[in-house]
Amino acid sequence: MTTFIATIEHVVKGPVWGCQDCGQCVLHSxxxxxxxxxxxxxxxxxxxxxxxxxxxxxxxxxxxxxxxxxxxxxxxxxxxxxxxxxxxxRPPVDNRLKGTSSWKNFFTKRDRWTPTGWKNSTDESVAQGVDH
Amino acid sequence: MSTLEHKLMNTTETVFTAEFHSLDGNGLEKAKKYADRFQGWFDGVSNVATAIAIKQLGLEPILQIVCRDKNRLAQQADIMGASMFGVENFVALTGDDVTAGDEPEARRVFDTDGPQLVRLMSTIKRGEYMSGRKIDPAPHMFIGAVENPAAPPFEYRVQRVAKKYAAGAKFLQLQICYHQDRLEKFCAGVRDAGLAGKIAIIPTVVLVKGARPLNFMHNSVPGIDVPSDQIARVESAANPAEEAYLQTLEFAQHALAQPAVRGLHITDFRNDETLERLMTDLGRVRQTTNSSTTNEVKDDHAYSA
Structure with a gap:
């Protein structure tokens, strides 16, 4: 089923947007x-x-x-x-998602997962800074 | 705290940084020779692998980390390794493509991009690797990035400054720019966006001997466009070397007069006395002692002026 969705997505998005199947689509932005x-x-x-x-x-x-x-x-x-x-x-690409369906990853929110350190580095925490 | 950070964050002094030469053999000996030329003139000097040697020679390194060559693991390892030797100034670059270099057959990496790398550096500065693994104590870091004021889309370049500032960049070295109007608009844009005083803009000028390197940059260096009248000016001069120097001086003075500009980055392709001449003409007085305030690593080879 997963492969089936990915195939449909590839067939639709490939010719129209030149989709490279990164699995974490940001086209809208x-x-x-x-x-x-x-x-x-x-x-x-x-x-x-x-x-x-x-x-x-x-x-x-x-x-x-x-x-x-x-x-x-x-x-x-x-x-x-x-x-x-x-x-x-936009965070660095999660290379594990290559070839998977970004539609599925969107609905499961898998495409918005980022590593802990990245997640903790918000604009606010960066602006606040750390003085050693 | 590095001298660069101190001057930019705590004073209104103009800073000067320089591009370190490629060594291509005779590593430490040549590094010392170049370090001697730069000693006393600059607040920071940049190149990747030689940062530690530069530090040991008494100059303050600005380590450039490039997305082209290394993935996020190697980038984090480089930052931690350099920090171990007291390197504090870091610059994040996307980097020219491999096809612009002399080994175009290489695989390009680009696992991260410039703004992501700035944020990655900020993450380490906060005391965490990207994974979330703790770093205790976190290394002291002064983080910068680069921007090209002369590449399209011009009006969008200022938004990139804001993006890099939000990601944690405190200073921004600019690509060589031979269009004064573009630099003016860019710097005014940074000021109008309320970013002057938050992020220090450091334009780059190049010392060249004649028209040939100008043509080379125009034709072969990505993102550099040298207008034909600027090339012709040097080419048709009675003394091209002198005219090239005067051109650089003019561009340097013009750049330093722009809003949000806090200093100048100098790339020296001439390797002659004009480096000293330029610094003197810009009102810089050579420091007789090592100005670095955080020079923990010193050895017998350390240069003493």
Whole structure:
């Protein structure tokens, strides 16, 4: 059943969004642009290597994934709650989820699991700082 | 507390940092030679594997950790290992792609990205590994990141500063920028976002001997665009080496005059007397004693000026 759902998801999201089956989909927060198509698989915005014409440092023929994401977040009629998430700090990918269904992981909340140390590092705890 | 942290957090002094040269053999001997050139001029010097050697030579290292080469386990190990030797300044970089280097056939890692790495560093600074395993005592860390004010999407770059600040970055070294208008807009944006005074902006300038390295950076270094009039200015000058120096000085003075800017990072491709000249022209007085306040690691090779 799990494989069946993953297959359906792959068939739907592959051709439309270039889904890479990371199993922890963030499309809604990136202007419906899959960040796993960035050659550096960056989840938190463009790197400093974007070319003058807005194309990718690694693949000069391709527009930067994050420029696309930025433009679409501004221009597309997406829910404002999705647009607000654009600047959220997305955690490092859980590599164990590769190839699994992000739909299933969404409903089981598995895709929002992060390691304890990461979870404890909230904006507040970081801002508070630690002085040794 | 590192000198860099002290100056940026407790004073209004302008700081100067420098890119450490690639050693390529004769490691410690060459490191000492370069350290002697930098000694007394800078508040911090950066490179990955040589940070500990730099520390032992009496300079203050700024350790760059790059997402390209190491996964989250190796990054945490590097931070802990360097901390053991008293390294306190850390900079998180996404890093140029492997295809931009001289071994483009290598596998790229990017297990984390720049903002994630900043948060990972903050986690260690709080006294935990990412897993949640405790670190007691937590290492003292002064965390920074990088940004490119001259790469599209320009208006979004300031939001990235805010993101990195929220993740725990206290200073931000900038990519070399040959577009003064872009640097001006970026720094004004940082100020308008209320981030001046919270995160120290440190632009980078490069010392070059002529037009060739300008062309090289323009054509081969990701994220650096050198306008043709800036290249032509050096190329057509009667004395290109002198013109290149004056160009660097101008860019340095312009950068230091921008809002939110707290210092300058210098990359020296010339390896000649213009490094001293630049520092002097910028009003820097060479320190006669080691200015580091946390120089626990010293040995017989330590440079004394």
């Amino acid at each position: 990136t202007g419906m642009t899959c960040p796993m198509n960035c050659p550096k698989t960056l989840r938190n915005g463009p790197c400093g290597g974007v070319r003058e014409n807005g194309h990718c440092e690694v693949k000069p023929e391709m527009k930067c994934v994050w420029l696309k994401a930025y433009d679409r977040t501004q221009d597309w009629p997406l829910p404002s709650s999705w647009k607000d998430e654009y600047n959220h700090l």
